[in-house]
Amino acid sequence: MVLSPVLGKLVSKRVVLASASPRRQEILTNVGLRFEVVPSWFKETLEKSSFAAPFEYAVETARQKALEVANRMHVKHMRTPDVVIGADTIVSVDEQILEKPVDKQDAYRMLSRLNGKEHSVFTGVAIIHCHSKDSKLEMEITDFYEETKVKFSELSEELLWEYIHSGEPMDKAGGYGIQALGGMLVEYVHGDFLNVVGFPLNHFCKKLAELYYPPSKHNVQHKKYDSIPSVDTFENLSDGESESSNFTEHKGASKLDSSGKHSSGGVYTSENSSGVRTGFTVPLENQNGVSQRPPEVPSKILELMDGFRASKALLVASKLKIFDHLKHKGPLKAVDIANEIGTSVCGTERLLDACAALGLLEKTPQGYGNTDSVNTFLTSDGEYSLHGYIIHSNDHLWPLFTNLESAIKEGSRQNHRAFGKKAEDLFKDYYHSQEGKQCFMAAMHSIARLTARDVATAFDLSRFKSACDLGGCTGALARELVQIYPNLKVTVFDLPEVIANISYFQPSGQHTAPVTFVSGDFFKDKLPEADLYILSRILHDWPDEKIHVLLSKISALCRPGCAILLAEMVLDDEKKNRSTALLQSLNMLVQTEGKERSGSEYQALLEQHGFTNVKIRITGNLLDVILCVKT
Numbered sequence: 357m358v359l360s361p362v363l364g365k366l367v368s369k370r371v372v373l374a375s376a377s378p379r380r381q382e383i384l385t386n387v388g389l390r391f392e393v394v395p396s397w398f399k400e401t402l403e404k405s406s407f408a409a410p411f412e413y414a415v416e417t418a419r420q421k422a423l424e425v426a427n428r429m430h431v432k433h434m435r436t437p438d439v440v441i442g443a444d445t446i447v448s449v450d451e452q453i454l455e456k457p458v459d460k461q462d463a464y465r466m467l468s469r470l471n472g473k474e475h476s477v478f479t480g481v482a483i484i485h486c487h488s489k490d491s492k493l494e495m496e497i498t499d500f501y502e503e504t505k506v507k508f509s510e511l512s513e514e515l516l517w518e519y520i521h522s523g524e525p526m527d528k529a530g531g532y533g534i535q536a537l538g539g540m541l542v543e544y545v546h547g548d549f550l551n552v553v554g555f556p557l558n559h560f561c562k563k564l565a566e567l568y569y570p571p572s573k574h575n576v577q578h579k580k581y582d583s584i585p586s587v588d589t590f591e592n593l594s595d596g597e598s599e600s601s602n603f604t605e606h607k608g609a610s611k612l613d614s615s616g617k618h619s620s621g622g623v624y625t626s627e628n629s630s631g632v633r634t635g636f637t638v639p640l641e642n643q644n645g646v647s648q649r650p651p652e653v654p655s656k657i658l659e660l661m662d663g664f665r666a667s668k669a670l671l672v673a674s675k676l677k678i679f680d681h682l683k684h685k686g687p688l689k690a691v692d693i694a695n696e697i698g699t700s701v702c703g704t705e706r707l708l709d710a711c712a713a714l715g716l717l718e719k720t721p722q723g724y725g726n727t728d729s730v731n732t733f734l735t736s737d738g739e740y741s742l743h744g745y746i747i748h749s750n751d752h753l754w755p756l757f758t759n760l761e762s763a764i765k766e767g768s769r770q771n772h773r774a775f776g777k778k779a780e781d782l783f784k785d786y787y788h789s790q791e792g793k794q795c796f797m798a799a800m801h802s803i804a805r806l807t808a809r810d811v812a813t814a815f816d817l818s819r820f821k822s823a824c825d826l827g828g829c830t831g832a833l834a835r836e837l838v839q840i841y842p843n844l845k846v847t848v849f850d851l852p853e854v855i856a857n858i859s860y861f862q863p864s865g866q867h868t869a870p871v872t873f874v875s876g877d878f879f880k881d882k883l884p885e886a887d888l889y890i891l892s893r894i895l896h897d898w899p900d901e902k903i904h905v906l907l908s909k910i911s912a913l914c915r916p917g918c919a920i921l922l923a924e925m926v927l928d929d930e931k932k933n934r935s936t937a938l939l940q941s942l943n944m945l946v947q948t949e950g951k952e953r954s955g956s957e958y959q960a961l962l963e964q965h966g967f968t969n970v971k972i973r974i975t976g977n978l979l980d981v982i983l984c985v986k987t
């Protein structure tokens with residue numbers, strides 16, 4: 357293969373792709389590169405106004421992503437990679453930088469700005485060569501960027517919203533994916549298509565060729581480049597080229613220490629797409645160009661192996677209300693926190709350090725402080741707090757999951773093992789005490805708050821006049837619905853012991869249209885009449901037999917045109933891609949008789965009860981949404 361000499365240079369190296377982007381993984385896998393994926397924890401929050409041009413922002417973000425992974429892997433003993441690749445794709449229109457949309461409105465804003473116009477897509481790439489010397493990390497960085505121009509057709513509002521509701525825009529810069537549905541929006545592309553998708557493969561290969569087979573010195577001195585620099589013939593290269601099997605020195609570079617700062621007398625290469633080289637490099641391989649390193653355990657496996665430790669650190673820090681204390685009194689030293697919460701200083705300090713290394717806390721000379729996302733999601737009083745679900749995870753799901761092995765062997769729930777109770781009805785277990793009830797309701801409430809907007813807006817529900825949220829618990833989704841659809845009357849139907857405890861979860865001082873609460877058991881009691889029945893995170897609790905009981909009751913009440921809205925984590929039909937949903941299905945195994953299901957499985961269940969025209973929206977967030985209409 358013509359490209360193999362250049363990619364072959366990476367075969368014996370431990371290559372890490374510092375990116376969670378499935379597109380980047382696919383592009384590099386497709387050309388036969390073998391690598392591990394270690395997504396970067398670097399937050400894409402560099403101050404955009406401090407960069408003279410958009411591409412500089414993309415390059416610096418790519419560098420920081422790769423540096424974070426290189427440093428993190430080095431700290432975790434013996435796991436220093438040889439090469440770390442980071443990338444960042446941005447869309448630039450009218451001098452503004454667009455990254456991934458935060459919600460559907462944001463996607464709409466972005467796509468409206470791109471509508472009918474030409475824009476640029478820049479991908480910045482950083483290639484870091486690492487080596488450990490006296491257990492210190494030394495790095496040589498090469499970076500570059502690629503620009504592609506893309507023009508959108510004139511698109512109608514309806515089309516934009518249809519595209520947004522497909523869920524595709526949410527994890528993509530500029531809010532579109534040219535490789536899939538988004539391709540239909542595009543009139544022309546000038547430049548490297550794969551650069552738009554997320555990785556400029558051509559420029560990357562040329563860069564590698566240049567690093568591993570640099571041109572002779574007299575060429576370097578006199579050549580000027582327009583776009584992509586000097587190595588225009590990497591197809592001709594073979595492994596036999598003697599001068600070039602190592603990095604060769606280039607003038608004007610600097611070495612980075614593990615913080616990513618330049619230090620004197622080092623090695624660092626950098627180049628932009630105008631081809632101005634500012635660095636030099638030193639050899640990394642032995643004389644034969646072959647690394648002696650034995651195969652190492654892939655970092656993904658190690659991360660999965662240790663994953664429960666990180667989970668438990670998060671759960672315990674939440675349970676001990678460390679994040680609450682830091683929100684109100686931080687920054688605090690370990691000893692002060694230990695005194696506040698009555699724990700050992702040595703244990704507390706280790707937990708705080710672990711949380712800081714996991715990116716949850718900031719550690720400064722003044723002490724430990726919460727990061728912004730911890731203040732939003734992990735403190736107990738935040739509007740979108742996950743605290744309720746975290747306590748439920750610590751107190752209920754964790755003991756259940758420790759019995760996963762038995763659950764797999766027996767194919768059934770494990771409450772009796774985890775809590776010493778015989779397996780009764782799921783909700784009888786949760787609601788046996790006032791504390792258990794409130795804990796479970798708080799858990800459901802926190803997920804409902806976080807997902808309500810997505811669920812309520814996945815489809816246009818404005819034609820419905822009345823809705824009944826079966827098992828709607830604290831009414832979090834119901835309240836979102838009445839805000840978005842002021843003409844919709846929503847009734848929440850849930851067990852009497854739930855309805856008796858909802859007052860704690862009602863927002864104070866908010867003037868929303870009222871939601872009605874009716875108590876009853878949806879398997880046994882008469883259901884309220886409605887045009888739209890909502891089942892959010894309900895069907896996954898039950899086996900097919902029970903679902904048929906419930907759906908036939910709903911169907912009997914529905915006239916043609918009435919509908920069911922389901923919110924669940926929907927598995928892909930092959931059950932091989934959505935790991936969060938597949939793990940959630942294990943979660944259902946250990947505690948219920950239910951499971952997560954695929955789109956076709958839900959469709960089959962619904963169609964048996966006369967609900968057709970089944971539409972599925974994969975939101976890309978926690979819950980996906982299905983709408984079907986009675987015919």
Ligand SMILES: Cc1cn([C@@H]2O[C@H](COP(=O)(O)OP(=O)(O)OP(=O)(O)O)[C@@H](O)[C@H]2O)c(=O)[nH]c1=O
Nearest residue numbers: 375376377379444445528529532533534552553554
């Ligand atoms: C314009 C466009 C972008 N993308 C994706 O947009 C993400 C950009 O975000 P990023 O911050 O560069 O990367 P990420 O996905 O957050 O991953 P990470 O590298 O871990 O930061 C990347 O995924 C790209 O493929 C497409 O898939 N198709 C397109 O047409």
